[in-house]
Amino acid sequence: MSSDNNELLLEVKGLCIEGYSEDQWHQIVKGVDFSLNRGEILGLIGESGAGKSTIGIAAMGFAKPGCRIHGGSIKFDGLELTTATEEEKRRLRGARIAYVAQSAAASFNPAHRLIDQFSEPVIQHGIGNREQAYADAKALYAKIKMPNPDTIGFRYPHQVSGGQLQRAMTAMALACRPDLIIFDEPTTALDVTTQIEVLATIKSIVDQFNTAAIYITHDLAVVAQMADKIKVLRNGESVEESETRSMLCDPQQDYTKSLWAVRSFRKTEQTIDAASTPLIKIENISAIYPGTSKLVLKDVNFEIRRNETVAVVGESGSGKSTLARVITGLLKPVQGSIHFEGEVLPADYRNRDHKQLQNIQMIYQMADTAINPHHKICDIIGRPLSFYLGMEGEQKNRRLRELMEMIEMDPDQYLNRLPSELSGGQKQRICIARALAANPSFIICDEVTSALDQLVAEGILRLLDRLQQEFNLAYLFITHDLATVSAIADKVVVMLQGEVVEQGPKNEVFEPPFHEYTELLLSSVPEMDPDWMTRVIAERQAKGKGGLESSGN
Amino acid sequence: MNQSNSTSNDSSMLKPTKTRMQRFFSELLKAPFSAKLGMLVIVVYVIAAVFAPIIAPYGESEIVGKKYMLANDSFILGTDNLGRDTFTRIIYGARNTVGIALITTIYAFLLGGLTGIIAAVIGGWTDQLLSRTVDILMAIPALIFAMLLLSIFGTSVPSLILIIGLLDATRVFRLCRAVSLNVVVMDFVEAAKLRGEKIGWITIREILPCISAPLAAEFGIRFCFVFLTISALSFLGLGIQPPTADWGSMVRDTADLISFEDYTPLVPAAAIAILTLGVNFVVDWFLHKTSGLKDEF
Numbered sequence: 001m002s003s004d005n006n007e008l009l010l011e012v013k014g015l016c017i018e019g020y021s022e023d024q025w026h027q028i029v030k031g032v033d034f035s036l037n038r039g040e041i042l043g044l045i046g047e048s049g050a051g052k053s054t055i056g057i058a059a060m061g062f063a064k065p066g067c068r069i070h071g072g073s074i075k076f077d078g079l080e081l082t083t084a085t086e087e088e089k090r091r092l093r094g095a096r097i098a099y100v101a102q103s104a105a106a107s108f109n110p111a112h113r114l115i116d117q118f119s120e121p122v123i124q125h126g127i128g129n130r131e132q133a134y135a136d137a138k139a140l141y142a143k144i145k146m147p148n149p150d151t152i153g154f155r156y157p158h159q160v161s162g163g164q165l166q167r168a169m170t171a172m173a174l175a176c177r178p179d180l181i182i183f184d185e186p187t188t189a190l191d192v193t194t195q196i197e198v199l200a201t202i203k204s205i206v207d208q209f210n211t212a213a214i215y216i217t218h219d220l221a222v223v224a225q226m227a228d229k230i231k232v233l234r235n236g237e238s239v240e241e242s243e244t245r246s247m248l249c250d251p252q253q254d255y256t257k258s259l260w261a262v263r264s265f266r267k268t269e270q271t272i273d274a275a276s277t278p279l280i281k282i283e284n285i286s287a288i289y290p291g292t293s294k295l296v297l298k299d300v301n302f303e304i305r306r307n308e309t310v311a312v313v314g315e316s317g318s319g320k321s322t323l324a325r326v327i328t329g330l331l332k333p334v335q336g337s338i339h340f341e342g343e344v345l346p347a348d349y350r351n352r353d354h355k356q357l358q359n360i361q362m363i364y365q366m367a368d369t370a371i372n373p374h375h376k377i378c379d380i381i382g383r384p385l386s387f388y389l390g391m392e393g394e395q396k397n398r399r400l401r402e403l404m405e406m407i408e409m410d411p412d413q414y415l416n417r418l419p420s421e422l423s424g425g426q427k428q429r430i431c432i433a434r435a436l437a438a439n440p441s442f443i444i445c446d447e448v449t450s451a452l453d454q455l456v457a458e459g460i461l462r463l464l465d466r467l468q469q470e471f472n473l474a475y476l477f478i479t480h481d482l483a484t485v486s487a488i489a490d491k492v493v494v495m496l497q498g499e500v501v502e503q504g505p506k507n508e509v510f511e512p513p514f515h516e517y518t519e520l521l522l523s524s525v526p527e528m529d530p531d532w533m534t535r536v537i538a539e540r541q542a543k544g545k546g547g548l549e550s551s552g553n
Numbered sequence: 554m555n556q557s558n559s560t561s562n563d564s565s566m567l568k569p570t571k572t573r574m575q576r577f578f579s580e581l582l583k584a585p586f587s588a589k590l591g592m593l594v595i596v597v598y599v600i601a602a603v604f605a606p607i608i609a610p611y612g613e614s615e616i617v618g619k620k621y622m623l624a625n626d627s628f629i630l631g632t633d634n635l636g637r638d639t640f641t642r643i644i645y646g647a648r649n650t651v652g653i654a655l656i657t658t659i660y661a662f663l664l665g666g667l668t669g670i671i672a673a674v675i676g677g678w679t680d681q682l683l684s685r686t687v688d689i690l691m692a693i694p695a696l697i698f699a700m701l702l703l704s705i706f707g708t709s710v711p712s713l714i715l716i717i718g719l720l721d722a723t724r725v726f727r728l729c730r731a732v733s734l735n736v737v738v739m740d741f742v743e744a745a746k747l748r749g750e751k752i753g754w755i756t757i758r759e760i761l762p763c764i765s766a767p768l769a770a771e772f773g774i775r776f777c778f779v780f781l782t783i784s785a786l787s788f789l790g791l792g793i794q795p796p797t798a799d800w801g802s803m804v805r806d807t808a809d810l811i812s813f814e815d816y817t818p819l820v821p822a823a824a825i826a827i828l829t830l831g832v833n834f835v836v837d838w839f840l841h842k843t844s845g846l847k848d849e850f
Binding site for chain 1: 739740741743744746747748749750758759762763
């Protein structure tokens with residue numbers, strides 16, 4: 001779009017990268033080609049493990065420890081990076097090629113102020129002195145619409161919000177006015193409402209300075225907003241590449257089509273007996289964290305019936321996960337009670353009996369930390385069987401195999417493995433199997449798909465849907481991803497700062513008239529239309545309530 | 554359970570899973586020279602300790618020659634102040650010093666390790682009570698405290714083990730509590746709590762496997778400290794009592810000879826130094842390995 005001058009900036013040909021594991025070298029990038037003109041944005045998409053990030057870093061002539069660039073050529077503005085000396089590459093990095101990492105919180109040095117970290121490359125590369133760098137930082141902070149641009153740079157990384165930190169990092173990448181910026185999933189860790197602001201910032205900055213960029217993500221809707229052309233990767237190989245618009249309307253390869261189709265999943269309609277006693281009833285729940293005085297939950301009320309999926313949505317910090325902690329009994333509410341089939345549950349999980357514990361199961365966001373890395377799969381799933389149901393020996397074995405079949409994993413192959421030998425999606429399936437093993441009637445799913453790729457996430461949603469039909473389960477689905485909500489929920493509860501702002505059947509909540517906050521959330525979900533972001537930003541500005549305010553708190 | 558199909562059924566597309574034993578041996582072969590040397594030293598000491606009566610030419614406290622004989626054909630390291638064979642005493646010393654140090658270290662780990670994890674899991678008052686008790690014990694210099702307690706309770710081998718074990722357990726407690734705190738916040742511990750698991754199960758089945766690597770490394774270092782403490786106490790006359798052979802007291806018995814340019818006191822001292830070095834070489838390598846694998850959990 002903005003590439004008026006078609007000057008070639010980066011040319012990658014036949015790039016091969018190898019990684020070292022299990023005592024041998026494996027190919028992780030197998031001969032990828034692409035080129036980038038000045039001012040052009042290339043979107044790299046694919047599942048995790050497709051080699052996106054590895055290729056992104058390789059564009060700087062760098063390979064992570066344990067990896068090596070094995071073949072091909074990377075030509076940046078005439079300089080061959082595969083054969084360049086460390087000194088030559090060091091002169092480029094930071095100054096002419098910059099990198100924006102996924103987790104800004106982990107990438108900033110917590111011991112230095114933002115503005116000093118901004119100034120470091122400028123001074124290092126001899127582009128300017130401290131005063132000039134400070135002045136430039138303030139100008140850039142203003143340009144990316146950070147609140148208080150003159151003073152915010154003097155804060156430490158933990159003193160600003162996640163969205164602001166990600167924007168500060170974008171500003172930092174621009175410090176030396178590089179020709180190329182590599183964005184590695186810069187918005188994946190952010191809420192939708194924050195994401196749209198960061199995306200708008202990046203887009204406008206890149207346009208303004210005519211910077212070329214490589215934008216790495218697994219979110220198609222995001223890449224549709226950002227990129228001039230898109231390259232789809234799978235298992236280290238290029239699947240296809242074309243202009244954004246033609247890629248979106250007319251993908252050629254089956255794999256790309258399957259990526260595009262992910263968002264079409266809709267759950268099977270359930271028959272919910274509205275007259276029955278609610279399975280779970282949350283009554284006037286208010287909660288604070290011990291040692292603080294701020295209410296994280298304020299008078300929350302809703303009901304969940306058998307066969308029903310209730311989705312709780314809201315930004316991080318809205319109290320969604322706290323609600324899960326109250327229901328499971330990990331956090332005692334200061335007011336209100338939880339009823340299970342009409343009976344009041346003890347507020348502390350330690351006072352609940354096995355039957356009550358067994359009936360409410362939980363599936364966590366990070367399957368990695370939710371299962372013990374030192375236990376075999378058969379022990380992880382087998383424990384609830386022997387613990388709650390007293391199964392041993394042959395009976396337990398049979399049940400284990402049944403459960404593995406239910407989660408569509410081969411029992412012979414996986415039962416004796418350790419979690420480290422499974423993929424992320426498989427680990428999440430194991431967590432589902434562990435929850436199912438207890439024969440629960442109610443499962444809390446806390447952001448179960450947000451750490452997964454879209455294809456894998458869809459598989460998990462389908463699985464949960466099928467299990468619901470088979471076992472009449474009720475789900476409480478905690479998520480910030482509205483696409484997931486519209487796929488799986490029957491009822492939606494929208495939360496903001498600990499309060500329920502709106503609740504009701506999905507169709508009612510997601511259709512006009514909207515509650516103000518629900519509308520903000522809904523309108524912030526990226527759509528596959530490449531003009532979507534420009535349109536939304538324009539609409540918001542026209543309305544005069546710039547979305548940029550919400551992250552300022 | 555179906556142990557038999559753990560390796561056989563893996564199809565070719567999956568990475569080959571080595572058994573733990575295979576992995577252990579392949580790591581062992583790749584160990585650096587210093588670690589291999591350390592392992593060799595430990596093996597030699599273990600053999601000496603286990604087969605002491607077979608290897609040693611004379612009885613442990615048998616007087617077989619004149620006092621202070623120099624090395625000759627029948628006494629390869631000479632004799633000590635009572636005319637006992639130094640070489641025999643060194644061999645038996647391995648058994649006594651190393652054996653007692655090992656028992657003491659295991660005891661310190663059982664005591665300090667379990668209380669450390671429990672303090673981390675339960676938290677609150679239990680944690681405060683245990684941690685402050687440990688702080689008080691650690692506030693007194695260990696060797697002086699050990700000497701004090703040993704002079705109160707007498708210098709028998711059981712009291713030696715119990716007292717040094719207790720003092721070293723405080724250090725193990727600190728380490729265990731610290732590493733467990735990192736594991737306790739994991740979701741799988743929360744899941745176990747919500748399942749209704751008892752504290753014992755959480756301690757032993759959920760947390761212990763996750764912290765075993767740093768604990769194993771600490772075990773090596775702690776063993777050296779215990780072993781040096783025992784030798785030091787023996788040298789001061791409060792440790793292992795004669796006529797039992799022990800390297801610390803052997804150094805003391807022959808210490809005067811150093812002024813006559815006799816190397817005899819250096820032999821048990823060298824036995825102490827070499828084992829300490831050997832264990833540390835192995836521990837260093839082990840620590841290096843485990844720190845590289847930290848991202849596993």
